[in-house]
Amino acid sequence: MxxxxxxxxxxxxxxxxxxxxGQLRASARKLGQRLAKLDDDALAQRRAAAELAIQTMGITFxxxxxxQGASIDxxxxxxxxxxxxxxxxxxxxxxxxxxxxxxxxxxxDDIYHGQKIVKDGVFPKEVLAKSRNFRxxxxxxxxxxxxxxxICGSDxxxxxxxxxYVLEDNLRVPSGVSYMLENRQVMKRVFPGLFENYDILPxxxxxxxxxxxxxxxAPGTAKKPEIVVLTPGIYNSAYFEHAYLAxxxxxxLVEGTDLFVDDKDRVFMRTVFGPExxxxxxxxxxxxxxxxxxxxxxxxxxxxxxxRAWKKGNVTLVNAPGAGVADDKVVYGFVPDMIxxxxxxxxxxxxxxxxxxxKKDDRDYVLANLDKLVVKPANExxxxxxxxxxxxxxKEQASFARKIRANPREYIxxxxxxxxxxxxxxxxHVEPRHVDLRPFILSGKTVSVTMGGLTRVALxxxxxxxxxSQGGGSKDTWIVDDTGGNx
Numbered sequence: 184m185x186x187x188x189x190x191x192x193x194x195x196x197x198x199x200x201x202x203x204x205g206q207l208r209a210s211a212r213k214l215g216q217r218l219a220k221l222d223d224d225a226l227a228q229r230r231a232a233a234e235l236a237i238q239t240m241g242i243t244f245x246x247x248x249x250x251q252g253a254s255i256d257x258x259x260x261x262x263x264x265x266x267x268x269x270x271x272x273x274x275x276x277x278x279x280x281x282x283x284x285x286x287x288x289x290x291x292d293d294i295y296h297g298q299k300i301v302k303d304g305v306f307p308k309e310v311l312a313k314s315r316n317f318r319x320x321x322x323x324x325x326x327x328x329x330x331x332x333x334i335c336g337s338d339x340x341x342x343x344x345x346x347x348y349v350l351e352d353n354l355r356v357p358s359g360v361s362y363m364l365e366n367r368q369v370m371k372r373v374f375p376g377l378f379e380n381y382d383i384l385p386x387x388x389x390x391x392x393x394x395x396x397x398x399x400x401a402p403g404t405a406k407k408p409e410i411v412v413l414t415p416g417i418y419n420s421a422y423f424e425h426a427y428l429a430x431x432x433x434x435x436l437v438e439g440t441d442l443f444v445d446d447k448d449r450v451f452m453r454t455v456f457g458p459e460x461x462x463x464x465x466x467x468x469x470x471x472x473x474x475x476x477x478x479x480x481x482x483x484x485x486x487x488x489x490x491r492a493w494k495k496g497n498v499t500l501v502n503a504p505g506a507g508v509a510d511d512k513v514v515y516g517f518v519p520d521m522i523x524x525x526x527x528x529x530x531x532x533x534x535x536x537x538x539x540x541x542k543k544d545d546r547d548y549v550l551a552n553l554d555k556l557v558v559k560p561a562n563e564x565x566x567x568x569x570x571x572x573x574x575x576x577x578k579e580q581a582s583f584a585r586k587i588r589a590n591p592r593e594y595i596x597x598x599x600x601x602x603x604x605x606x607x608x609x610x611x612h613v614e615p616r617h618v619d620l621r622p623f624i625l626s627g628k629t630v631s632v633t634m635g636g637l638t639r640v641a642l643x644x645x646x647x648x649x650x651x652s653q654g655g656g657s658k659d660t661w662i663v664d665d666t667g668g669n670x
Contacts, residue, residue, distance in 0.1 A: 185221060186219045186613055188205045188215055189205035190205065191205050191615075192615060194615035195601060196603050197342070197344065197601075198605070198606070199267065199268070200605055200606050201215070209665070210267045210269040213377075214381070217374075217376075226608065229263050229373050229374070232372065234261075236369045236372045240368070242369075243423055259657065260655070261366065261656060262658050264607055264608055266605045266658050267663055268635065268662050269665040270384060276532065276622070277622075279531030280337060280622060280632050281624065283531075285626075286521045286524075287521065288626060289526075291332065291503075295321050296322075296323065300521070303524070306520070306521070307541075310514065310592065311508075314514070315511070316470070316505075318504055318508070320490060320504070321503070327403075331505065333400060333627060334624070334625060336352075336621045336622070336623050336637075337351070337621070337622065338353070338620070339619065339621070339622065339636075340600060340620070341603035348535045349532050349533070349535070350535055350619065352509065354510040355506060356467050356502065360389060360623050360637065363389075364389060364390075365427075366657055367386055367659055382663055384634040384661075389623070389633060391432075393428065393465075394432040399629075400627050400628075401462045401499055409435075409452070409460055409462050410432065410461075410464075411437045411441075412432075412435070412437070413439070413442070413467060414438060416484075419467070421467065424467075434465070435452060439484050439485045439486050443458075443487075444489060448488065448497055449498070450462075450486070450489065462498060462499065463499045464499070464500050465501045468484050473486070473500075474489040474490045510562075512561045513561045515534065516534065536597065536598055537595050538596040545596070546591050548596070549587065550587060552596075554575070554580060555599065556598060557597050557599055558570040558587070558596050559594065559596075560593055561592070561594065562593075570583045571647075602618065602641075604618065605638070607658075617640070617649070618641070619649050635660035635662045637657065637660070638658040639655050639656070639657055640655060
């Protein structure tokens, strides 16, 4: 037999499927027993079937080469050993995510209105003053239901204690949900029998949940809202997702040139049958390119007059412009304070311990411990622009020290977490690989959380970099119903 759990390499981290000594966790027992019955040929066939499914389904992601403007489409990297989380454990995570996004939406709405949290001294005015994503154009606007971040992707990690922590919040144009859905389809093709014998909770209703949420925030005058997905175009790295979600929701996929704003500040879509009114725009374009009248005048991606239409309440933009004020790694450090301030509750899911370099004591600690910490810039994403101290050279550490001293508000420091691991197929055996998790939270008339999320895995041994553009891959995420003992 290929997989022998008793000889599974002991991980230095919390392993989510295998206990120390090779004993399978209860939620993964059926899965582990099934995998252990597969010989080399059977495993190779399952892996080949997954690769063929990905190719047939056209699941790709785009990476940019060093040459300016050049991009490469690659097949989605996928591992056939799923991640398993018991529902009894997930219920608490779901509760914590709903709590967090409620506080974040209240914070964003407050920032663009009374700024009470600043006046009360809970959130520093200097953090807001230097925010790259605060949009003065949004001050005073009241989006439907007071919701700014309708779709949030909060990245979760587990440390050595097995407890979930929030690593960051993605509130501008969070991506990855299409890969979560496609991962499930691939697994159903590769291991159909497992879905008959396991009580795996479904995720397939996400597109309908998304559409329902979008309809719930449409302008009140719209009886049958017309919904479109606004994409920058085929060269965007997330274009696969834009097209996939539009198709799954039954919405039109449009580019900026397909839309126009009339003299009554209403948005219309150009069609072969003439102009058609648009009520909700699920935009996958950054704020600064949305409307050349309000933001970057050179933008060819957006729609002139779109902000005027939004301000008048004639169209709903999802996520709302300006939501990125909370999508900042320094602002992230204050989310537990926001939860206490707005909800009078303690955070259910804690932040990773965070040192803010804008504070002198924290800055001194970070500068003295650059070889032990991870240092992140406030507004970078995708794992870029950060220092992984234990793996960095003295020269790299010195360079970051200069950056921190020159602009302390833009940097935070965090301990080097020992991310949890999940068994991953390497050649013809399994080895532990580090993972994170991005669930997606939809906020409309109701708030819902995906049953699991996108698990990203660092395919390189010992690495904690899970981003696909930097060599990471993905796994299907199973939330299994253990409440009745059927795992």
